Amino acid sequence: MKTIRLLILSTGLFIHACAHDNSTPVPEAATIAVTTDSITRGDYTLVFINQSPTFDKQVKERMINTFFTVYPVLANAYNPNTLKKVTFVIDPAYTGVAATSGGRVVYNPEWFRQHPGDIDVVTHEVMHIVQAYPGGAGPGWLTEGIADYVRYRYGVDNAGAGWAMPDYNPSQRYDNSYRITARFLVWLEKNVNDKLVKTLDANMRAKTYSAGIWQAQTGKTLEDLWQDYASRPTL
Template identity: 60%
Template sequence: MSKKIYKTLLVSCLLLAVLGVQAQRKNGWRDTETDVVSKDSITRGEYTLIFVNKSEGFSTALKERMIETFFKVYPEQAKIYNPNTAKKVTFIINPKYDGVAATAGTYVHYNPAWFDKHPGDIDVVTHEVMHIIQSYRGGEGWITEGIADYVRATMGVDNEGAGWSLPAFKPEHSYRNAYRVTARFFIWLEKNTKSGIIVKLDSAMRSKTYTDEFWKAETGKTVDELWDDYAKNPVI
């Protein structure tokens, strides 16, 4: 597959994901009353999680694990990346949502069918709640998803148990691939260029001050030059 075709497919997938979330929002993304099996409100410290289950037979053990994961990772993410993040978050177990999980605003929808097949993939929670921390108003999709997977890689509670890991570098990779490929590059940047650069990148995205000049200002090199350096020695 050519790089041009791959990039086109990636952009199309990201666009479909965004459109899917927008469509769900119009049809009740924030609906916590219809078809509800159970609804719980849990507060610990300054954070509250509303857990809405719309799926009969959803595992109680998994529900408890999702709750525990939220209260472990979300406050930690907030402390590092965005202390002003939302204090109230809603999880909805939604059998009508056919993706894996998606976040819009402070609402996260999870597909129970995914957890039926992958019950150990608890750090889907870690990835999704980072999107709440991010609260970006647009911007580069590869950065958004790259940071979310970077946070999953560095702050996840059980990636090993899920069989989730960052991929080995391949010559055909690009920093614009997003998700795990970009996350690996971000880890390399953090270790080899400037400690704290991902926190600064996240802040620039949230404040809408990010431009391509960010990389040169922080490291003295463009993102393409940094990727070239990474490709020559991608060890992390």
């Protein structure tokens, strides 16, 4: 593993209204520690950029190991043409949980400080890289539902994070996204079509998804499938 350590100096500039006043305080330089690790295992490379000097080293190692455990499996199962090089960024300025764009995933270190066991955030996010859906490929609720379905199926330690899919309740809809949609997909594969998610995923990536795909793959509309699920939601 190759590690590069950088120090980025950020200085502030104060302009005083009186040019002859030499007492204006000069701020101390703010130092941001950045480490960059490049790790290659087999066909895949992970570049890990850490901008948080207090980020837990054990969490970092678990993130790296989770990537190399899960990503090749997802590539093989869903998209063999997925990117071979991925970048993780630990960014203290980011206030969400995690976000993926192209082959780059940004993580909030504060989230992992509060939830160090939530390692399968990695599984969810790298599935977005594998998905590689073009703009306008299909509904966002399905994109996120598939990513959480994958977390459920392939996650390395969902139990350790206290992460589980919610039980069905009548207030839910199939397009609630994330875990609610994921549970619906699990039920559909168990009871209707065991290859449905791979078919949906491939059509989203090819930008051939339409509402009619549910009828074509299951013999029923999406609304009818949800009603069937609601009537007997046990997995």
